[in-house]
Amino acid sequence: MSGPAQAVTDRPVDMSVDLAGVRLRNPMMTASGCAANGREMHRLIDVSGLGAFVTKSVKAQPASGRGTPRMAETPSGMLNAIGLQGPGVEAFVAEDLAWLHSIGARVVVSVAGSTASEFAAVARAVMRSRYAPCVAAIEVNISCPNVANRGLVFACDPDGAHKVITLVREEVPRGTPMLAKLSPDVTDIVEIADVVLSAGAHGLTMINTTLGVAIDTERLRPHLYAATGGLSGPAIRPTAVRAIWQVSAAMRAGRLRTAPIVGVGGVRTGRDALELVAAGASAVQVGTAAFHDPTAPQRVGEELAGLIAGHGFERLADVVGIAHDRYPRG
Secondary structure, three states: OOOOHHHHOOOEEEOOEOOEEEOOOOOOOEEEOOOOOOHHHHHHOHHHOOOOEEEEEEOOEEOOOOOOOEEEOOOOEEEEEEOEOOOOOOHHHHHHHHHHHOOOHHHHEEEEOOOOOHHHHHHHHHHHHOOOOOHEEEEEEEOHHHHHHHEEEEOOOHHHHHHHHOOOOOOOOOOOOEEEEOOOOOOOOHHHHHHHHHHOOOOEEOOEEEEEEOEEEEOEOOOOOOOEEEEEOHHHHHHHHHHHHHHHHHHHHOOOOOOEEEEEEOOHHHHHHHHHHEEEEEEEEEOOHHOOOOOOHHHHHHHHEEEEEEHOOHHHHHHHHHHHOOOOOO
């Protein structure tokens, strides 16, 4: 590691996070869908040592997902069109949430649905289960198509996004934060952030994948069965930083209610994570990097702590959004 991190002292860095009233020991999380529901990753790192483990998005009923091929490599990233495959919320609670509870993990459960009512039903089943005490937050994956509105993605439709958050809020008890996961594929992400925060979201996760297409130039057809897929990996990190920057700036200017932001998008190293934090993220999720390095969520957290110490700070909280303070305006 080069640069400021070489100046690390023996002072411990306070990496704890206040996530809308829930205290996490550190800011590091997995990204939904990139580590299944934890068992495989736990063979290599202690999942309970993360700030929180984010589950694969859970739907009410079992879903087989989309046809294959579902994934395609792209320069500095990958496309996926898995289709939220999963066993349904009943099996998730009985098997996966039960296991995460048994190892002492803090869990962010990602909920999804084809209708606003399905989102609410999934949240209800999770929060009424005997394993609810391990749930640190509910992440509402509104980047799902709304079947009642010709497939328009909830996160791209202010009315649809508002309805989902409103219904989920009724199922989540006080003291458990709701994080709305936003899509970058919108004209004004600040507008969508305002809508979900006004509807009752306690925080934001930014960003989900951005839509892309890869063409097989031998067969002259799309690589993916679904044609379009979600682009993730290092290629989207500047987009994630931009989205966090814009929403954080709006909060600082008083145009949005202040709320914690969980940054995600192309994080491979501590320096990548520091970019998101300096732009305004209080916590960081690691996704695609975990496919080739399952230890990445833990490693990135250690690197981030070293960088923060190297810059002379003793608390992660002192660095959140610092780029706004140091940005020259005129």
